[in-house]
Amino acid sequence: MKRNKSVLLQTVAISVLAGIATPVSAEEIMQIEEIIVKAQKRDQSIQDVPISIQVVGGQDLQDRQISDTESLASYLPNVMVSKDSVANNIYVRGVGSGSNSGFEQAVATFVDGIYHGRSRYSQSTLVDIAQIEVLRGPQTIYFGNNAIGGAFSVTTRKPDLAEWDGYLQAAYEFEGNETTVEGAAGGPLVEDRLAIRLAGRYSNLEGYVQNLGTGQTDPNIEDVFFRGTALLQLSDNWQASFKGEVGDQDSRGSFSTELFNCPPPAPFSAATTFSCGYSLAVGEEAELDYRRASSPGEQGSINAEEYAFTIERDNSEGPGIFLQAARSQHDFLLAADTDSVSAEFFAFNTTEDFTQDTVELRIMSQFDSELEWIMGAYYLDSDTRVDTTLNFPFATALLGGPLSALAPFAPLAGDLQHDQNEKAYSAFGSITYPFNDKLSATVGLRYTKSKKTGTQSATNATSDDPFGLTVTPLPAALQPVAAFLTGFVDHTTSGAVEDDDLLPSFSVQYKANDNISLYAKFSEGFKAGGFDTLELTGIPERYTFEPETVVSYEAGLKSYLFDRTLSFNLAVFYSDYDDLQQSITQFTETSAFVTIDNVGGLRTQGIEADLLWRASDNFEIGGNFALLDAEYRDYANAGCTVLQAFEAEQAGQIGCAQDLTGKAPPFAPTYSGNIRVGYNREIGNSFELTAESILSFSGAYDVIGDKDPNTRQGAWQKIDVRVGLRNVDQGWNLAVVGKNLTNEKVIGAANDVVASAGSYSVQLARGRTVAVLASYQF
Template identity: 60%
Template structure:
């Protein structure tokens, strides 16, 4: 049985219509507090049960009516997964990729797209604290207990805006009984990336007071070659440290204080490359600016791991967070949780996005977030016949966003009526938003058992949000290639410049105030300990807001409406064959109304992003997961998701480059297309993975572990206008880990290879300003080959 227990530590265990971890990672279930693994059912052995608190109370994973997955922190380390983007590449129906002013975060085809004014439809929570901005949790997973991925709206038990799903990150806390720690060092050869992570903690006063300190350092040299400067991009140096203190007092009280700080410094973090040059007809007759320059200089423009860009691109992310949590166990009376958190996050990016070594088009963007949250939660005593949870939540956030678009290429156009602008070249457009948000909510749920095998849970959340912001835009002179500082144009020249850039000088006050009542009901039937069936209905809500990059100054265009969803899910979770096989399946359907969608618009001389409320989106499908313990030494896992997502009413979508050209040739002012019935971005019809894990002894004290996985996806669009030239075709990626260590996992060495076939996958794409028919695209990280060594003590 020793081998079985060890193998299960690197395996996949499922709850709900779950999916697999990256390789045969240990998978549990839940977003919130604790998870513990039992040793399995003593009657039958096999795959052990996972105890979680996904609904703010302890439950077996089989009892949680949610399609979710949990990946352990040790699995993240073993497979060299350093952040959400790396993790998402292994999860069906989950996509996270970098883009310009914000990232793309999608689950089941639902996401907000790239606009800094958005809180993401897929929210992130770290130890229960809301991180709504897409790059808020950019730093590495450090000393993580587990990461939970929940699909579909999470309306009742989460604090804010998780209408499409949620990532919940739970960090390790100190033991109060013994000192323990670990250190892992690795080197990845393709990106020349050394990394080291360590954590140590234990009691200062046994059973009373404990402390844990953890940190990580890595330095990625890059995986895309910039031929202009002879360097690899992106170059990312990542530093992170966290300290956690836990104190227990009285019979059931515990206080936790956590402080953490992270800093990420990058060179060319948005490493885009020019593609589709020369463009196909009817664009090829006018290959100007970026594409014309590339053709004249012989620049290679195939989609690969090479690019051309000017030096000077950089970015940085700095985040800090302080969390205090006071808890009382509900074993001998009501349970109480009080949490207060202060978070600060700053993000900056300066990028050359014309795709060539010339000053044609670039931008910079800055985002600063200061957030305070409070949450209080009460639970009924464990021996109470009806399970009751209720509480309140408060959020106060101040956000500053500034974006500058630079148009050096337009200098050649400054003649005739535009000649007065020539002395002020190169032109730029400067946009800013200062916003304050207050949100509060009250929530509760009641679970009523109806006999020994049937139960009903009803929940309700009331939420109120108010956002007030001052948004402005102006035409300016860029004082450097990236517009890090600008000088506004004289007032008399602003209308002339607006004709060229699309920026109308303005300062507009916007106020958005929303309320919603969100009901949820689920029923569960458990005829045996090894079989659970459930059905669930819930409503979701995401507050309206202000467009951070609105250019026109038209007051009605500054704000956008909230989005809502009605979501249905049914599922089955089963253990079979003496718990040697776990099988789960869930079918879902979600109908979104007024979906907040980011729309990129490109004119002959400008680029801008607007926000529109799409009339409707329906996303439906099936998610399955299977784990089979074939022998004590061998385990097989597979996950497959089918997705059918389509807009129900989207008549005013942004145009493709070809449609915009056709409208221009026809003398039309503006351009839109009808995408009703079409799929949103990052919504392949199928995705999944297949995994195999094997373990065998070597001599009397060592073991060999081999974990392999194939991750796959059908084709999908990466931008909202569904331009066929940026369609990502179906792909497969193969991962392998081979490790040798001792039976007690005190030390080990391993080789880890991810995406061994070096499959090229596009993460984001955009039209090239003033070079219609060509595109800039960013590829995700390709093959990685790493060696790692780890040591643990306890």
């Protein structure tokens, strides 16, 4: 019955908006506006770019209250973003890097061309954005060696040299008691010569998950962000700009996990010790219902800064030149209680200190040149420090007999530290040759070289606080004894990883006319190797992992139809990944292990389609849809589910692995998409009514690498509705925005619970939200 009501509500909402449209003749309809993108590092119409691409405008981000890529992903077929413990999940077409802080993300993020490869950047606040381009498939020619699965290309709004403009927007969301205020203003200090733009945002989320252990609501997140940009017109063709931005996010319970599957079924029905046993004893619930229990003290913070200087010459009267130097840095902390009960059984903390310097130079052909070309060089230098501590308070009960020497040092913890430096160099270029006014071909090439040096250490220690924010190492004589229990072998390992590759790309494009074009594309991609920041054993061979590569094919259609009142784009793709970098998580009775390995391969193929129909000046309907078939080609050494590990132990086997060859990777639903209906109507001479409804949907998929069926996310549908009233003359706007109105529960991350076999620690994505907002534009 609940599912029937959900479908009925979605159908009614979309039908209401569709039913109020007034048919008009084609000549009365405003045509679909052309979208300009920088997917190939120069301004081009989206219809001329041989890439499967979706673009979301800055105004849409504001109207829909989208402030990060996790929220954005719900509207993007074949794109999945969710928060996890040590690293976030970012997947496109079933390709992602998994949960290990040693990974650069296979789906890279770029803000104004600056590389954001660490997964925590997916939590960065989106403020005063011009547009976001979501590029699906390998983008290594123009975006570098790590954009092997796709890229988010974010462009912020720039100052205007001619006039002042800006906005102020305030919103309140009722379900999470979230207050948001953001705004921006910019314009000329010296007309046509010098302009500035300032943007900022403040938000305070009080929480939407009831914590039975602390009596509070989680997550509680306070976020402050500020950006300043200056633009100087040096001459008719030359411009220079400087951008500086800072962000500060403080949180409590930001990784709000819930206990699930307690009590577990057979064969674990008797294994109700520690977390599950405690939950049953004191009556703490274990359902996925936005209620949880944890001990107090969970905290998190993200402090980020970025500075960029750019000088460029436009290509109106000769070759264009672009030179950018940037520094990015962030400090990250997460201290989380992942046993999902109010007792102190298992917790962890992780910190990350990161600094990155980049320089990029590009030179491109004059805009009216018959032969289009671009060439460039890129340099990156980064330093990363990752500290992770796992706390095992529950293990105190096991410190008897041969382990009794450890009792005075309880509670035990395992402490990991990793330092890394990377230097990367690359040179790239492409040239487009027009055979005639309809047919053209583009050849691209990129050479990239990466060298990483690292040092990693692990030790057993006494935790000085419930989350191991400070620890005291155990005496050397007790390290082997503790390692028997925790799996942490006291060690320090150093290593170096040096990789390089030459990556070709070739595409052909046929323009039947100004409104219809076809393309086919071949490309190769490369993602450098690296270090396992969570390696416990001290075995040198396990510290490093090899690069992964991809060979990709894509063909597509881009079109405007019916006097440009309808656009339809279609892409088919096939990609073969080799030596795929995978994070493998294993849980034992007393510890948790995360390792990295290169698996044989992954094949991903499918279809993506985008449709937008402007039925009248007041009404439009659109949709995005994707079919995906992704499977491992060779993955015989995958981590086991908890049930498989139990059965292996009962059979007397040492260790456990499963063969996932032919199985789908995580976050790879066989279908996903959305349907959007928009409506606007003038009321009198000064007012405009706007309404929008979006139905997003996805098939089922796994959220962890071992494909445990108990943590599989089922198919879901979400409906968002926005209704607003705008004063056209005075620039103010009032709106109500509802998201996920049917309150679908979607799993963002899941793990086994240490020492409670058969139970799971699960994080749900945010449920229903209802917000009111007021804005003023000038």
